Amino acid sequence: MSQAHIRESGHYVVNVQILRFFAAFLVVFAHAHAEVLNVAARSSGTFGGIGLLDWGLGVDIFFVISGFIMYYMMHDRFGRPGAPVDFLRRRLVRIVPLYWIFTTLMLVSILAAGSLINNNGLDIRHIVASYAFIPFPRADGELFPLLSLGWTLNYEMLFYAVFALALCLRRPVGIVVMLVLFAVLCLGAMLVPDQVWPLKFWGNGIIGEFLLGIGLAALYLKGFRLPLGVVVVMIAAGLALAIWLYQISAYEHVTRLITGGLPAILVTAAVVLGPSARNGRVTRVFALGGDASYALYLSHPFALKVFGVIGVMLGLPLPGIFIGGIIASVIASTAVHLLLEKPMGAWLSRRTRPRAPVQDACATAGINER
Template identity: 45%
Template structure:
């Protein structure tokens, strides 16, 4: 998952770029919230039906787009951010290590926390959960971000939403390797490695599940984000109406793709990645960033999007337990309450846990703590 906010007051701040002058991109944070919200909406529909709170109706049947496409938006954002951070740092001594350290600090603590929480939930509430048959290799691989099949054969970690992080961590490792070289050489390595992985993934046997997983077309979406960052750094900006039109076009593409089942027929890159790039382009290339109290609220929700992505399944299930005990019968009230509660819980996690932990770990790692600890 892309975990982003353009504000490093230390070695991760891009030099001589508009991003450095701007501090951070509010519309990028809004895009992150949109991505997480789309994923959460899809999961909420599934859980509302699975828990028997509602079995039919618009709340759970309305699906104009492929809701997992929120992940594709995240991957485009991730490619955008990594290139934005690293463009002027290729070949700089020590930066690749610093980059990878910051990525680990940004991703690992919160994910491991929820991974431990999932293991605890399986132990205590196994009767309410699916896929509770775990083995040691699956647990260890989940902590190490290595794709590994569950007992049912599905290649996802113990915390199933963590499958996206298996791609993210691989991308970070490839990008950090590229940072060891000059920009031209490094970019050749990064682009070549991602394309090679995709090509290899199409020809290896099914039993080579690690390469099959990493070789899916979704991995190419990081390249789309990097291309957008290139355009951004070249100063390309769009009038507000054009930016909105791009976002609308991206969502229209997702609607059409869902109608013809393009993801299932042509893979994630074609079925969702290109549309995701349109959406992200509309947010990041707008000449006039969003402002005002409503925008600030969405930016804060965007800051908490990683927490929202990881925490919302837990929030949904805990709310469902309370809902069941209270005997409340309104599906609409459950749905609305769940949406609001998931967002509020994620903001609380971000403020009280994620941000302080990142700041502390960054300080321990030798970085200079910023006054505003917004981290990628």
């Protein structure tokens, strides 16, 4: 989940920032519901299900947005010396430190209070793979890292690596290379046995959502826009499609590129290509939420768990724990963003910015095409 601001020549796509907040909110909503169900099970209480759609749609929207952001920021730097190295430097500075902090916090939590955490078995290989963004089976056999939400970042890092390779080439060639590599991954995942789990993971159809975002960015940069009426229809259609696909259990036998990608691109395209949000207090608040969406994504499991414990101690009703946990997650993530993520990112950017021209890694490798 990249937390890069979408700035270019002083331009800020506020619609995308607002959508990033709502995408993260969908994920928080789903996990808040799961946490309250855990509290209910421990206290013999009951809490109704909210099975309208797969709230993980927020992840699909994030992947489309990620493809949009990367191409939007880098579309004019394909084939330029140093562009791939600079791209990777900035992505790593933005993604890795905060993820490592919360991964370490999860590791400490497992060591200190493993009984409160699901799938708390530890394996040194799994720990190393978690920090390295490499899929590796945990104790229950699932391909989730220590901080289970990090599975999405394993896909993000794959996308960044492929995108950096594409930046070595002229833009048309680079785009084709990305398409071919992703197609090969998906085809390979369908052909290999389950034991080849790295390819099974990275070849999931969900990676195609990054390409949908790149296509959307190309339309945006060409000046393509949608009227408000079409925006409303597209958002409604995207949500209706997500609900229908979930209700017929399509997720069990249809690639996520369809079940999640189609609703996500409908909603994202509508928001990005629609009229820009008016400048005002509400817009600025939601834009701040978008800025803090990466912090919200990583920190909310901890906020929900802590608030759940506090809520039980205070005797709060389950709906109160549900709503309060969501509010606490948003507040905590804003604090993490403003007090940790933002200053840490600025400091690391200054420290890692090359003082001399970046060596062209592509040319060194003999694959730079101009």
